[in-house]
Amino acid sequence: MxxxxxxxxxxxxxxxxxxxxxxxxxxxxxxxxxxxxxxxxxxxxxxxxxxxxxxxxxxxxxxxxxxxxxxxxxxxxxxxxxxxxxxxxxxxxxxxxxxxxxxxxxxxxxxxxxxxxxxxxxxxxxxxxxxxxxIPTVKNVLLIYDQETEKDYREINYAIDGDDEETFYRVKLSYNLNQHSEIKKTFLQASEKVDSWIINIKNYNEFPKDLEKVLLRSILRGKEVISYTSFYENIYEALPIQSHNDSFYEILQLRNRKIRYLHTIFSFLVNLILSLIVGFLLVLCVPFVFFLNVFFNKGPLFYTQKRVGLHGNEFKIYKFRSMVVNAEKEGAKMAVKNDVRITPFGRILRIFRIDELPQILSVIKGDMQFIGPRPERKVFVNQLNSLVPFYGTRHLIKPGITGWAQVKYKYGENLEDSIKKLEYDLYYIKNRSITLDLRIIFKTVTTVLFSRGI
Incomplete structure (x- = not known):
């Protein structure tokens, strides 16, 4: 039944x-x-x-x-x-x-x-x-995977069942195409009891014909059939780069679109208005930060660093210095929670995001915008490019002071965190809109007000 x-x-x-x-x-x-x-x-x-x-x-x-x-x-x-x-x-x-x-x-x-x-x-x-x-709200899932995606089976299963996110999906049956010979009666009976088919395979041309008939019959009976990429994007508002090999086109689904004039105008107005507001705050803060630096954070007022921006070109970013002088004399290292290199006064600057204010100079120069992927250093970009073949796609748009990854994920402390944040960056690049930008702005404001993060 x-x-x-x-x-x-x-x-x-x-x-x-x-x-x-x-x-x-x-x-x-x-x-x-x-x-x-x-x-x-x-x-x-x-x-x-x-x-x-x-x-x-x-x-x-x-x-x-x-x-x-x-x-x-x-x-x-x-x-x-x-x-x-x-x-x-x-x-x-x-x-x-x-x-x-x-x-x-x-x-x-x-x-x-x-x-x-x-x-x-x-x-x-x-x-x-x-x-x-x-009321029962959870859909029983039949997960289809192949040899290429088998290595990520546990992570995929975990993502479907959910942890911090309530996905309303549970994997009840899984099927490895690599072990396919013929459809067994027990599988047919079990497949009748699932509500959704989630398919995560690399080559759809190799989908077995007899299994395809079962899938089509399920569609005709009103069952849901979706790709794992679509499931992940809808539930997590991110793109599953770690569990999908090198299926670049399926993940990003690049397509020729008309120029989004309204979003372009909106972005211009956001950058203009926020440049005036943040620029005013910067002018107000400089004397106070300079004065307190003399006593609690001796050394240069500003900290400059090269970051990778649009089309992979490097540019100079500006911040109020929050770490000790020569913090990276032993080599480049990402900031972590309770980082010993951060001075006591620098920690206060970071809590209230005051150290970020000088980045307005990069926005005025045209190297950055307010909303976009956070710019990373070339040494880390090179490492991430070797780990994720399409990491460079985040450089399709100008980097931002804040972004979807910043409001959806914790502060990045290592390369694994950077890869995870890439899922949100790619989602933003693919789904940029006025409403998504507004969500980012409001979430950024609440993040600053409630002092979340390092």
Whole structure:
């Protein structure tokens, strides 16, 4: 007997969005018809606040990752995340009404809107999380692999089952094409009980014809059939470079695209606006850092270093010095947690990312931009190129002060971390968009505010 249909991630997100939408509409209705003095209410006000409210809530939710259902979140985190995002939302709606309509308010209904809306959204999300702890949501997977991908079987299996990420997939059956002779009855019976086929092979032309018939029959019966690359990209928002040999084209899926004019304009505006803001902060910080350096971090104020940028060309990067003088007299070495070379004052600079501010000079010179892969030194690039044949593809765009890898993965301490971060860099290069850039900007701001990282 076939298993009942399981809601996929998109369907679960849709249910979550519908619940949020109903709560937000009801809350905005209370705000407009009860909180605002009736003499200010007009069709223009109603339309403007409803439109602004709905759009701002879902834009904030997307950028701040409120709809990431793959993270294994504690109930406490689910509630607090919903509370602070929705609290920010009700505040900007209130501010919008005051600034653009100069409205006056009834105190009690206004407090109901400002306080109860975040609580309602948080309770709805807590209910949603508890319901899907009871309802079966995990898809049983049949993993197909070949001789080329067999060496990475354990890592692939681990990625599908998930660890910190709740993938909603579990490998229940695996099949090695290298051992294929003929389809056995036991395999056919077992394949009927899986919900998804995940295929990770190098050469699809060598896919056995009899197994292909079974696969096509499964598709006709509504089973999901996807490549491992697609699965990994959808779940982890990264590209699986370590477990996919040298299948360069399948991973990056390079294709001829029209110039993304809107994203180009957006990137220009981001670089312009943030250059002014960060440049102003740099001017403010220089006297203080210079003064404190005299007592707590004796030596040059700035630290310069050559990094690899666009098309593999080297350029000079600038930072406030946070390490002892001649920190690399014994050779190039990546910074690690609790690095003894970092001075006490330098550690403070790093915690609040103040040491990064002089990089604005590289942005102004045109060597860098604000969002992109972090530039690495040539000595490490050469080592990584020997380990990963297509590491150089991250140099297809200008390097950035912040990027997708920086907000999604921990601080890189070794070559293994650099390879892992490459998965996120390639994902960004492939999926660059305005919304992805906004997510990176917001995540960078929260990283700085909460002092995460070295």
């Amino acid at each position: 076939p298993r009942p249909s399981i809601l996929n991630s998109l369907e679960r997100k849709f249910i979550l969005v519908i619940g949020d939408f109903l709560i937000i509409i009801a809350s905005l209705n209370v705000f407009i018809h009860n909180a605002i003095d009736s003499k200010y209410i007009s069709f223009k006000l109603k339309f403007a606040i409803f439109t602004f409210g709905v759009i701002s809530f879902f834009v904030l939710s997307y950028i701040l990752d409120l709809y990431n259902i793959h993270k294994r979140l504690r109930r406490k985190y689910v509630v607090t995340q919903a509370l602070y995002i929705t609290s920010f939302f009700v505040f900007i709606v209130f501010l919008f009404a005051v600034l653009f309509f100069d409205a006056s308010f009834w105190r009690i209904p206004l407090l109901v809107f400002l306080i109860l809306t975040p609580i309602e959204v948080a309770l709805w999300r807590l209910f949603f999380a508890n319901v899907f702890r009871v």
